[in-house]
Amino acid sequence: MSHVRWFPYNRMGEIEGRLVVGGRDGNLHVLTYEHDKWDKFVRKNGYIRNVLCHQGVCLVCVEDGDKDQFVIEQFYLNEDKKWRFLTVLPNELQLGGVSVALHDNSLYVVGGRTKSGERVNTACVCDLHSGHWSKMDDMQTKHCFCSSVIINNTVFVGGGEIDGHYSSNIVECADVRDRKWRTISSTTTCWPTLTSVSNRLVETGGLTQQRICSPSNIVELYDERSTKWLPLPHMTHKRMAHAAFSTQNGELITAGGYPEYSIESLKCD
Template sequence: MGREEYRTNDMLSSKWRDMNLKVRKFNGIYSQKWQTRRSGQSDAMIELESEDQYREEFNAPFTLKRIHQIWQPLPPIPVEYSDALGFGCAVLNGCNLYLFGGKDPLRGTTSRTVFYNARTNRWRKAPDMHRKRHFPGSCVINNCLYVAGGECEGTHRALRSAEVYDPNRRRWSFISDMNSAMVPFIGVVYNGKWFLKGAGDHREVLSEAYTPETNTWMSITDGMIAGWRNPSICINGKLYSLDCGDGCKIRVYEEETNSWRRCMDSKVHLGSSPALEAAAVVNLNGKLCIIRNNMSISLVDVSTPIETNPHLWENISGKGHIKTLFTNLWSTLAGRNGQKTHIVHCQVLVA
């Protein structure tokens, strides 16, 4: 919660007012100790000293903790998604995490849509899509959710249809069909276009690009598609893709040569096991964030890709019970049981 929101929340109830007062007092102590920190003193040590001083000065316990770089639990996903497979995932308005479509054992392929609000910490229902689909491609352009292709149980065929959801109107609308039916397995927004690569009805590899301004699809066969691998992401106008299974190497696409080249290498290959496989890449505060199936992450400063940059490549590993907790959480999200994990979606929310 930002400090600018304290005054508004003070008016909600006496509990909010007391909590905000508590946080203000602690923040004042913490800020003073941080500015006068001793050499070699960690943030954790400063926090402990601040809590002790708070208890002494105000004769009250302090239970709010600052948590840095560890996974935190969220409310359970809706029960209808607990065993679902092939559902899509995207973020709108910065704080709303949408789940849509998918296939569950009871209802088969669905068109349902739900979303989690990071500010209220709750799941809510959203309007259903027009078409039932699982394993669709999806992206966000201008805060609108685009969904295309996938499969529908009963037809056993790939879909050509595509639709867009406007959160301001809370309405789904059809857009132009793709040129070919496709089950996408990779997609990215680059230069204002939505690129998709997937398998057709006969399992042939197909690639298309959608332009929102003209509502048109176009088949693509250039050098970008030929060397394009999953996962990939566009940051600051540049398209990046991982060049190794564990994410220890990164490639960038160059429009001038219509080809890919390796641009960064961590020099540390973590391994080839499924647990170390890079499952997703996201943009985290301008850095390329690599998330692996074992919940370890790497932050890469692609804005300054020089070896002298001390923060060029940072590896952060999951620890203790927090790692185990989120291993189980992601197993549920993936529709799997037991301890084996495979991350199917990863998104960044702004609370």
């Protein structure tokens, strides 16, 4: 695949044979597989932290520096290719460094930090039909810049910062119906990216130590029976704070992050 330089966080998606990635430059990058060509759709302000593709629409989650808000917008690739405002976190929940996951037209926003820099363990849900926000139980750990994914009605949250000096390898989960959190086995690396491959939890990359910025190329699969992380083939490149995504045919794609800006893929059987 062709390369584009970005520093994504933990999400990208796929719409009709096109890979969609949000960059730290505040722009949306779209790769058309057939032509191996990138297009860039410019948003003037803010870091794109998360991209979720849903029913032909990109839900783009932006930390808007000018307005000092966390904004969720929509981008329609097949229409006029313009940004449309969707919603913003309520004032009492206005945070930076959050992670976002989508399930049955509900948007789950977890972790983050306050404007003063304090890490939080909050989790909330937005009904995309009504725009109504509700709170889940607080997580057991404070996560900032964490990774989240929803698999079989369970939201998994892991990694990120637990304070200004330490990164985390803690993973916790909650059923979207009872919204109560529990921890599972910690990942081998700190600050990994979590994703779903064929409805199974996979972690990629991260840091080898809590306080040292030494990226990893580890890839692991969580086995629910043994409650252990099992090794998969390593990535070619070491990376952290990157994007990871699984295509419909079960191919795992990892992209960007630090210090790498390449894209690579693994066919998972």
